[in-house]
Amino acid sequence: AQSVTQLGSHVSVSEGALVLLRCNYSSSVPPYLFWYVQYPNQGLQLLLKYTTGATLVKGINGFEAEFKKSETSFHLTKPSAHMSDAAEYFCAVSDDNTDKLIFGTGTRLQVFP
């Protein structure tokens, strides 16, 4: 069975600092990996996805994530945080055998001036 673990339910950074949100997955088959962002009172918006090919994936708003098979990780990073990045971030996994997403518990990012 697939599962996703997001370490740290809350992450706080200063504006301009590096953002690192951790995600580890468990999957018995090659996974598809996603990061979604949820701004207050809004739905889930796709930030980026990994399917096949290049393991470093670039998404919207300056975010990127790297698929590391040996570490079963797909951590999300951004070199310099903006106040507007404050939101909840969800890592998710699926695979070619199912059309459902399995989500992690989410990480709330706070950005301080």
Add this chain to the structure above:
Amino acid sequence: EPEVTQTPSHQVTQMGQEVILRCVPISNHLYFYWYRQILGQKVEFLVSFYNNEISEKSEIFDDQFSVERPDGSNFTLKIRSTKLEDSAMYFCASNPGRSSGANVLTFGAGSRLTVL
């Protein structure tokens, strides 16, 4: 940009009442989903729907839940007799198909259900 639309944005109901949550998926999408998020918890898969039938459902999706696509555009989730533990944010999502080899779901803004 096309979006998934959900109504109502917030519904308050009494325990035991029936609730229908409505969704208008993106028009050329073929796969439809409902997820829910209990406050403070993870987003959980409820059901997927394709070609006018349920393709997969979770253990949460018991006999109290049903889905249908009554008119080719709306996609509804019905809870027959609500319980307190049904209080959650319910997200609808749609997906154009699997030609890309991966499912990129577009989510709606959610319908918050409060059961009293």
